[in-house]
Amino acid sequence: MHIYFLQHHAxxxxxxxEDWLDGMGHxxxxxxxxxxxxxxxxxxxLILLDGxxxxxxxxxxxxxxxxxxxxxxGKPVLGIGLxxxxxxxxxxxxxxxxxxxxxxxxxxTLAPESxxxxxxxxxxxxxxxxxxxxxxxxxxxxxxxxxPIQGFAWDAGRVIALQCHLESTAQSAAAMLALSPTxxxxxxxxxxxxxxxxxxxxxxxxxxxxxxxxxxLLAQWLRA
Numbered sequence: 071m072h073i074y075f076l077q078h079h080a081x082x083x084x085x086x087x088e089d090w091l092d093g094m095g096h097x098x099x100x101x102x103x104x105x106x107x108x109x110x111x112x113x114x115x116l117i118l119l120d121g122x123x124x125x126x127x128x129x130x131x132x133x134x135x136x137x138x139x140x141x142x143x144g145k146p147v148l149g150i151g152l153x154x155x156x157x158x159x160x161x162x163x164x165x166x167x168x169x170x171x172x173x174x175x176x177x178x179t180l181a182p183e184s185x186x187x188x189x190x191x192x193x194x195x196x197x198x199x200x201x202x203x204x205x206x207x208x209x210x211x212x213x214x215x216x217x218p219i220q221g222f223a224w225d226a227g228r229v230i231a232l233q234c235h236l237e238s239t240a241q242s243a244a245a246m247l248a249l250s251p252t253x254x255x256x257x258x259x260x261x262x263x264x265x266x267x268x269x270x271x272x273x274x275x276x277x278x279x280x281x282x283x284x285x286x287l288l289a290q291w292l293r294a
Contacts, residue, residue: 078121085242115146118153154231161205171199174265194234227294
């Protein structure tokens with residue numbers, strides 16, 4: 071398969087996703103924000119990466135149209151962070167600022183009806199201040215202490231939206247965390263769900279454990 075990444079910031083790249091696709095024999099390209107989005111005819115699947123923009127930002131107008139076409143196309147679509155919110159918005163779900171921003175490692179509990187091939191309880195890396203509701207006909211991933219909906223699957227798993235950053239490596243997480251002061255401004259109040267960058271990066275094995283979760287999810291996604 072040939073996959074196109076839609077990248078919204080230089081510091082928020084494919085990270086481990088690229089390695090996984092290479093290892094499984096899939097080809098891929100990256101379309102950066104400001105470039106003309108790819109034609110659906112030129113790819114077999116889309117991966118929408120995270121970014122510091124709001125999902126209704128004017129510079130994302132062409133991408134929003136592409137997402138709407140991709141959802142109707144029958145091709146696999148995966149969104150992370152901003153990418154997930156663009157999918158949720160296109161499917162009619164409400165997207166808004168969350169009560170608490172979540173930055174750091176938090177326990178994720180799978181929803182009882184979750185279709186995801188993941189452990190019932192696992193630890194995931196979060197970097198988000200905006201949330202979305204569950205679109206019609208979507209099945210939820212599960213929730214964290216501050217976020218009841220951390221993702222969903224739609225159309226039998228062909229479309230997946232994730233708030234958590236299973237693709238992160240220690241290097242990509244450090245670059246992502248460096249954007250937090252601007253990505254989450256203006257802060258409404260101090261949050262108990264904001265971990266310091268040094269705490270997030272202190273245990274490299276956490277990223278290795280996430281890699282196993284990513285493997286399982288991506289295999290499930292492309293099978294669908």
